[in-house]
Structures are given as structure tokens and as C-alpha cells.
Amino acid sequence: MEVHDNQVWSVGKYKSTAVAELEPKMKIYSIIIMCFAIVFASGRGNLGSDVRDNCAWVQELLDHIESVQVGMPRAELEKFFTTEGGIYSRSQRTYVYRNCPLIKVDVEFAPSEQNQNSVDRITKISRPYIARPIAD
Numbered sequence: 001m002e003v004h005d006n007q008v009w010s011v012g013k014y015k016s017t018a019v020a021e022l023e024p025k026m027k028i029y030s031i032i033i034m035c036f037a038i039v040f041a042s043g044r045g046n047l048g049s050d051v052r053d054n055c056a057w058v059q060e061l062l063d064h065i066e067s068v069q070v071g072m073p074r075a076e077l078e079k080f081f082t083t084e085g086g087i088y089s090r091s092q093r094t095y096v097y098r099n100c101p102l103i104k105v106d107v108e109f110a111p112s113e114q115n116q117n118s119v120d121r122i123t124k125i126s127r128p129y130i131a132r133p134i135a136d
Contacts, residue, residue, distance in 0.1 A: 061097065065105065065128050074109060075118040081105065086134040090117065101133045
């Protein structure tokens with residue numbers, strides 16, 4: 001058997017270099033296509049329940065956000081939200097919902113006399129909005 005420059009050894013067989021380079025990509029593409037097929041097939045029969053589940057999650061989200069009121073300490077807000085990166089000060093900060101960092105609120109605080117962030121009082125909270133996360 002004759003070996004040419006454009007062939008590589010692979011498990012007892014000769015394959016072209018082009019095929020050998022494509023094999024890992026084809027495996028990845030196959031896995032991605034199978035995942036899409038499984039997701040698509042599993043969602044076709046119960047589309048209504050998925051919509052209900054999504055609406056229930058959004059309702060829970062709104063309940064958490066609406067439970068945060070002006071006058072509450074920062075510690076209460078931080079039960080459902082965590083801080084986001086970017087520019088901020090002690091008196092003003094953007095928070096992201098713990099279960100989905102795409103959902104945000106802007107909050108203003110009155111600093112406490114005890115000089116502890118956790119007891120700063122909320123003076124203003126925005127309506128929730130959707131935005132991409134900011135990374136420092």
C-alpha cells in the first residue's frame with residue numbers, strides 16, 4: 001500500500017487530511033443538531049404547559065420585585081437581587097435578579113447613620129427592565 005502526502009494514519013486506515021480535520025467539527029455539529037431535535041420534539045406536545053410555566057415564573061419574579069418597597073433596608077432587597085458590575089455609589093446602584101441576571105432594577109438609597117450598607121434605606125426603585133449583564 002502506498003502512502004501519499006495528503007493522507008494521515010487513523011485507526012488502521014488512511015484518510016485524507018481534509019476529512020481528518022473535519023471529523024471533530026462534524027461530531028460537534030451532530031451533537032448540536034441532536035440537542036435541537038430533542039428540545040424541539042419534547043416541546044411540541046406540551047407547548048401550552050411551557051407557556052403556563054413561563055408565565056408562572058414571570059409572576060413569581062414580579063411578586064419578588066413588588067415586595068421590595070421604598071423605606072426597606074438594603075438587606076431586604078438583597079434577598080432577591082445581587083449587585084451588578086459597572087459604575088456605582090453607595091447611594092445609587094443597579095441590581096440584578098438572582099435567578100436571572102438579565103432582569104434589573106436601579107435603586108437609590110439614603111445612607112444610614114451607622115455607616116453600614118446593609119441598613120441603608122431604599123428611597124427609590126425603578127421598574128424592572130431587561131438588559132444584558134455588565135462585567136467588570
